[in-house]
Amino acid sequence: MKRILLTGNGAAAWGARLASVDYVPAFPITPQTEIIESLAGWIDNGEMEGRLVTLESEHSMITAAGAAAATGVRVFSATSSQGLLYGMEMLYTVAGWRAPFVLVNVSRGLSAPITLEPDHNDILAARDSGFLQLHCATCQEVLDTVLLAYRLAEDEQVRLPVLVNMDGFYLSFTREPVEIPERERVERFLPAFEPGSIRFRASAPESQAVAVLGGGPYFYFRYQTHLAARNALKVYERVAEEFEALFGRRHAVVEAYCCDDAEYLFVMMGSFATKAKAAVDWLRSNGWLIGLLRPRLLRLFPEAVFRCELAGRRGVAVIDQNLSIGAGGVLHTEVTSALYGQPEAPPVLASFIGGLGGRDIAPEEFYEMAEVIRKAAETGETPPPRLLYTETELRETRKLQAIAQVERRQLGEG
Amino acid sequence: MGWIRDELAHLNESVVGKNLEMALSAYDLMAEHAGIVSLTDDLSAVGWQHPDWIELPLEEAGISAPTIHAADTSEQLKTGLWRTMRPVIDYERCNRCWWVCSTFCPDGAIKVQEDGYPRIDYDHCKGCLICVAQCPPHAIAAIPEYLAQEEESSEEGV
Ligand code: SF4
Ligand code: SF4
Numbered sequence: 001m002k003r004i005l006l007t008g009n010g011a012a013a014w015g016a017r018l019a020s021v022d023y024v025p026a027f028p029i030t031p032q033t034e035i036i037e038s039l040a041g042w043i044d045n046g047e048m049e050g051r052l053v054t055l056e057s058e059h060s061m062i063t064a065a066g067a068a069a070a071t072g073v074r075v076f077s078a079t080s081s082q083g084l085l086y087g088m089e090m091l092y093t094v095a096g097w098r099a100p101f102v103l104v105n106v107s108r109g110l111s112a113p114i115t116l117e118p119d120h121n122d123i124l125a126a127r128d129s130g131f132l133q134l135h136c137a138t139c140q141e142v143l144d145t146v147l148l149a150y151r152l153a154e155d156e157q158v159r160l161p162v163l164v165n166m167d168g169f170y171l172s173f174t175r176e177p178v179e180i181p182e183r184e185r186v187e188r189f190l191p192a193f194e195p196g197s198i199r200f201r202a203s204a205p206e207s208q209a210v211a212v213l214g215g216g217p218y219f220y221f222r223y224q225t226h227l228a229a230r231n232a233l234k235v236y237e238r239v240a241e242e243f244e245a246l247f248g249r250r251h252a253v254v255e256a257y258c259c260d261d262a263e264y265l266f267v268m269m270g271s272f273a274t275k276a277k278a279a280v281d282w283l284r285s286n287g288w289l290i291g292l293l294r295p296r297l298l299r300l301f302p303e304a305v306f307r308c309e310l311a312g313r314r315g316v317a318v319i320d321q322n323l324s325i326g327a328g329g330v331l332h333t334e335v336t337s338a339l340y341g342q343p344e345a346p347p348v349l350a351s352f353i354g355g356l357g358g359r360d361i362a363p364e365e366f367y368e369m370a371e372v373i374r375k376a377a378e379t380g381e382t383p384p385p386r387l388l389y390t391e392t393e394l395r396e397t398r399k400l401q402a403i404a405q406v407e408r409r410q411l412g413e414g
Numbered sequence: 415m416g417w418i419r420d421e422l423a424h425l426n427e428s429v430v431g432k433n434l435e436m437a438l439s440a441y442d443l444m445a446e447h448a449g450i451v452s453l454t455d456d457l458s459a460v461g462w463q464h465p466d467w468i469e470l471p472l473e474e475a476g477i478s479a480p481t482i483h484a485a486d487t488s489e490q491l492k493t494g495l496w497r498t499m500r501p502v503i504d505y506e507r508c509n510r511c512w513w514v515c516s517t518f519c520p521d522g523a524i525k526v527q528e529d530g531y532p533r534i535d536y537d538h539c540k541g542c543l544i545c546v547a548q549c550p551p552h553a554i555a556a557i558p559e560y561l562a563q564e565e566e567s568s569e570e571g572v
Binding site for chain 1: 466
């Protein structure tokens with residue numbers, strides 16, 4: 001088996017190549033990534049079959065992806081941040097068509113102000129769209145997850161598009177050793193797409209995604225999409241087991257690291273969770289009973305797994321790399337609602353907002369968070385949400401504001 | 415080295431050569447460390463420095479909106495690097511209508527000079543070629559950017 005140094009972008013492209021995708025609609029300009037560039041190169045020089053078509057926007061790209069998937073071919077595409085939002089109308093639409101395909105998102109903080117660094121507000125904006133969501137923490141996981149995502153999307157019991165998320169820069173541009181599985185083995189895991197009931201042909205026209213009035217039918221179709229998404233949990237578990245048997249890597253619905261005897265837990269998703277893992281190791285070497293829970297599957301939301309994993313813990317710190325403006329951390333809200341009324345729910349479930357716009361989370365911040373939840377557990381009172389933002393950072397920002405002020409004065413605006 | 419060659423195989427020899435050179439010089443820089451790259455010690459989880467977290471105060475929008483109160487910031491940022499095709503004006507053909515190309519350019523990259531002739535600011539022209547399509551006497555040609563650059567560098571070389 002080949003293990004080479006690949007970026008997250010390279011790993012996503014390899015995933016699509018190994019899945020033998022038939023069609024890749026792509027918006028070719030920023031914020032598009034090297035994923036599409038790699039696929040275009042391979043298709044161009046004959047290393048990969050399939051057809052790549054460039055479109056004038058992510059809105060058209062996602063429309064093309066859904067339309068092609070509705071004809072029963074295997075479709076792949078990729079986008080990032082503003083691009084995902086530009087295609088938002090069609091995300092909801094193609095999910096409603098029940099068109100199965102895989103879309104990789106390279107997470108990046110949203111404008112304004114504009115940034116190039118990652119957080120999860122882009123992908124979470126698509127939370128309610130009907131796309132399933134899988135979140136990756138390593139480059140290997142990106143490749144593996146693209147393969148898993150096709151099995152999930154194309155399953156008769158699911159039939160939904162899937163978003164695979166990786167963090168910009170931290171994964172997309174960072175090389176890690178990645179094992180590229182052999183094609184024969186991938187074909188055993190992921191055979192050619194068997195489109196079953198979706199066969200849209202020019203010779204046999206049909207109407208997809210019809211208009212409905214009166215609420216009743218609308219309700220039915222939307223709720224069916226929801227039920228299909230809920231059904232994806234057991235399908236994911238089965239598929240992940242098959243994956244492990246063939247490739248030896250386990251990708252559980254929720255990764256539980258050092259959780260068995262843990263009294264305290266960090267909960268977070270994406271590549272920054274690897275920082276939490278390191279902090280868990282260091283804290284454990286100092287006698288802490290602490291672990292990390294990292295949801296891979298965010299939609300559907302695996303609340304049963306959370307209930308079970310969090311039961312009986314003394315304190316939990318949910319670290320959100322996102323901010324629902326006017327509310328707070330999205331993951332914290334979801335975990336809290338999963339635990340309401342559960343007899344064994346942890347008494348302390350604290351919310352931390354960190355890592356917005358790619359802002360690092362330092363080891364001492366993890367230690368401090370651990371301290372905060374330990375102290376809170378003594379009184380049983382959950383502290384108010386805490387921003388991981390330092391005095392030093394505010395001072396830096398003040399400098400920039402001072403420059404803006406001077407300029408304003410120069411312009412004679414007081 | 416073989417790895418760099420593999421990945422850059424589709425580019426020409428001089429690009430591959432430059433990359434190899436850079437990689438080797440970076441490697442040489444590490445020579446004094448005898449190839450040993452050590453990790454910093456794990457930060458001890460006892461007695462660490464507490465982060466100076468603060469509560470961020472609410473400030474009025476006039477201060478807390480991300481605005482730069484200054485003109486011409488985009489002048490200094492050369493966004494013309496994206497261009498794959500370069501519009502080139504043939505001043506023999508240009509009949510100094512003065513307004514068509516300069517008005518249609520979505521980037522404001524065409525300025526009309528005192529003598530009535532337009533000039534393209536290649537530091538900001540994106541190569542969308544709208545000016546090429548709009549010019550009534552077809553006085554603007556589109557040339558692949560790489561050819562234009564090769565020509566420029568050979569002229570400089572002379
Ligand atoms: S549109 Fe054509 S003719 Fe008119 S000023 Fe521009 S280059 Fe000259
Ligand atoms: S190519 Fe486009 S950006 Fe460049 S000068 Fe012409 S119209 Fe303006």
